[in-house]
Amino acid sequence: MSKHPRAFKLELAKCAQYESSRELSRRFDISGGQIRYWSSVYQLHGSDSFLHKDYPYTSDFKLQVITAMRENKWSLGFTSAYFDLSTPGILFQWLKLYSCEGLSRLTPKNKGRPCMNHHSSEPKPSSQMTEQELREELDYLRAENAVLKKLEALAQAKKNKAKKRP
Structure with a gap:
């Protein structure tokens, strides 16, 4: 879940079209860079911004984003805005993992604790030990x-x- 609701992001992105991000940053206590990023996402996607339709992101989608960025020579911020990622930091992590370990590291991993293995409640008979x-x-x-x-x-x-x- 995002820290800020979608409606709030849309409202700030609309305001950023005619107000400075520095002024909005002071008023809402959010970094100016974040507001500029939301504004660029809004400029590209309009009212469909911040929906994150492909979430959770598959390894194919991640690879598609990385290859589009490299082929078109886009910046990190523009690429993440173009694909409507929640932050450019996600793309940065994907690039780092892909450059170190390849496509295998882009596959999503299970989160949380692993399931417990329930051992048999009946002990082994002493004759078999x-x-x-x-x-x-x-x-x-x-x-x-x-x-x-x-x-x-x-x-x-x-x-x-x-x-x-x-």
Whole structure:
């Protein structure tokens, strides 16, 4: 989600057609460069600006944008405005990734935490375990037992301390 709503961007882009970006920048506390970028997107796309129809961007779309920029010798700002990207910074990242690692880096990656692998809740029978697995389970159970004993001792100490208070 964008920081500023689409209607706000359109309104500022329209205002930038006849007011200076510096004045608008002071009035709305937004950088002048951002306002100029919104204005150029508005000049190219009109009322259809800031829709980002191709979002999330596919690797084919990213490659198309990069090749159009190189073939036409367009600037970063103009290219991102021409393709109605949310910011020129996105295109800069695509160029950097493409120049370092090629087309494979332009493919979208899954975001967020990976899914958890749920292991079987039933333990393996001890007859099927190796000696090493049995030793590891024994060590784990001993540690778990020690922790539970400590927890019980702490609870008992807290109970005794509460009893001693008048």
